[in-house]
Amino acid sequence: MLKFIDTVGEAVAGIKDGSTVMIGGFGNAGQPFELIDALLDSGATDLTVVNNNAGQGDQGLALLIKEGRVRKMICSFPRQSDSWHFDAKYKAGEIELELVPQGNLAERIRAAGAGIGGFFTPTGYGTMLAEGKHARFLDGKWQVFETPIHADVALIKALKADGKGNLVYRKTARNFGPIMAAAAKHTIVQVSEIVPTGALDPENVVTPGIYVNSIVKVA
Amino acid sequence: MSIQTSTTPLGRDDLAQLVARDIAPGSFVNLGIGQPTLVSNYLTEEQNITLHTENGMLGMGPEAKGEEIDGDLINAGKIPVTELPGASYFHHADSFAIMRGGHLDICVLGAFQVSATGDLANWHTGAPDAIPAVGGAMDLATGAKDVFVMMTLLTRDGASKLVDTCSYPLTGVGCVTRVYTDKAVFLIGPDGVRVRETFGCTFEELQTLVPVPLVPFDEKAAGAVVGL
Numbered sequence: 001m002l003k004f005i006d007t008v009g010e011a012v013a014g015i016k017d018g019s020t021v022m023i024g025g026f027g028n029a030g031q032p033f034e035l036i037d038a039l040l041d042s043g044a045t046d047l048t049v050v051n052n053n054a055g056q057g058d059q060g061l062a063l064l065i066k067e068g069r070v071r072k073m074i075c076s077f078p079r080q081s082d083s084w085h086f087d088a089k090y091k092a093g094e095i096e097l098e099l100v101p102q103g104n105l106a107e108r109i110r111a112a113g114a115g116i117g118g119f120f121t122p123t124g125y126g127t128m129l130a131e132g133k134h135a136r137f138l139d140g141k142w143q144v145f146e147t148p149i150h151a152d153v154a155l156i157k158a159l160k161a162d163g164k165g166n167l168v169y170r171k172t173a174r175n176f177g178p179i180m181a182a183a184a185k186h187t188i189v190q191v192s193e194i195v196p197t198g199a200l201d202p203e204n205v206v207t208p209g210i211y212v213n214s215i216v217k218v219a
Numbered sequence: 220m221s222i223q224t225s226t227t228p229l230g231r232d233d234l235a236q237l238v239a240r241d242i243a244p245g246s247f248v249n250l251g252i253g254q255p256t257l258v259s260n261y262l263t264e265e266q267n268i269t270l271h272t273e274n275g276m277l278g279m280g281p282e283a284k285g286e287e288i289d290g291d292l293i294n295a296g297k298i299p300v301t302e303l304p305g306a307s308y309f310h311h312a313d314s315f316a317i318m319r320g321g322h323l324d325i326c327v328l329g330a331f332q333v334s335a336t337g338d339l340a341n342w343h344t345g346a347p348d349a350i351p352a353v354g355g356a357m358d359l360a361t362g363a364k365d366v367f368v369m370m371t372l373l374t375r376d377g378a379s380k381l382v383d384t385c386s387y388p389l390t391g392v393g394c395v396t397r398v399y400t401d402k403a404v405f406l407i408g409p410d411g412v413r414v415r416e417t418f419g420c421t422f423e424e425l426q427t428l429v430p431v432p433l434v435p436f437d438e439k440a441a442g443a444v445v446g447l
Contacts, residue, residue, distance in 0.1 A: 103315030103358030126392035
């Protein structure tokens with residue numbers, strides 16, 4: 001049942017300790033900062049977080065990591081010039097890292113939302129990121145078996161939602177939003193604008209409302 | 220005929236210009252972070268190249284300046300960019316399907332090492348205290364029809380980065396088709412490593428720097444198959 005929620009605090013209130021949380025965004029584009037801040041305030045801990053990166057600077061996901069709420073990161077690119085909070089936790093052995101090539105990360109998330117139990121992909125074959133994984137020669141090349149990544153909750157950012165929960169995004173802030181919305185059991189979306197049902201052209205809806213559980217407008 | 224086409228080694232910008240000139244008109248191209256990004260400065264309107272960025276866009280324009288800067292419009296290096304007429308946006312799984320599905324004509328990447336059989340090492344030094352980060356490098360290396368590498372031929376210590384076998388952790392196996400360096404352009408294929416042209420050295424001098432058997436590229440023998 002789709003719910004429109006007044007505050008980000010109420011929107012994330014149900015996230016339990018130990019949850020796997022997908023967080024949209026590539027760098028800062030599409031990162032749902034207000035929802036992440038609310039998750040930090042909620043006190044939820046022992047989280048597994050799925051995001052392309054592992055936080056930048058002193059905001060959003062970086063703060064969640066700094067405060068020790070993240071047990072494990074599943075991401076493709078943790079190390080950046082301003083990823084100092086992740087770097088410190090990693091070097092101290094206080095955070096687990098599952099490093100996944102970016103396209104495999106995206107496809108594993110997509111697979112979860114699409115009910116796919118696993119897939120073979122050429123990406124990573126012959127590298128240390130495929131060590132110990134089942135490989136087969138298929139369709140003319142070696143391919144590695146990868147499994148879906150499911151989540152309890154997804155926190156994503158979109159530009160607009162309508163009354164049915166249909167979403168549109170803005171430019172490259174779309175990135176992981178649509179596939180995370182489908183992969184999580186419970187999808188919470190922060191939007192800049194809520195428009196009346198019928199105001200979005202159905203031809204242009206990017207994420208159909210069936211994937212969305214909670215919407216909160218963020219100024 | 221000598222394959223030496225320059226009396227001096229090529230600088231980064233000259234090399235970027237050369238790569239840009241070699242990209243066929245109408246191609247769909249992904250330029251990696253760092254040196255490969257320079258290539259975009261030399262693509263011409265007549266070439267009608269469409270740039271892909273793995274964070275979900277085709278039709279990427281130049282870096283954004285001043286009031287053009289928009290936090291929702293960035294490239295894979297997280298630099299603000301612009302959109303060109305005819306641009307499109309798509310989610311991450313679609314963006315990597317574009318790569319993995321073989322729809323990109325060329326990607327241009329930097330490298331630590333390339334092997335004689337086209338193995339690429341460009342994501343991890345293997346140092347035990349390094350924090351590994353791979354991003355889209357493995358997907359790009361595996362997916363594009365042609366993988367061009369841009370790098371200096373030698374390390375600061377004078378060791379060749381074109382090697383028999385990569386000592387750094389691999390990004391992809393047998394994926395590199397061409398290597399652009401300050402001293403030469405190498406074509407990598409089933410019959411070994413051929414040298415298309417040299418800069419600031421002769422073929423014989425080049426061979427003394429590189430621990431891999433080199434063959435001068437014979438344009439006539441290769442005919443139209445190679446095309447360049």
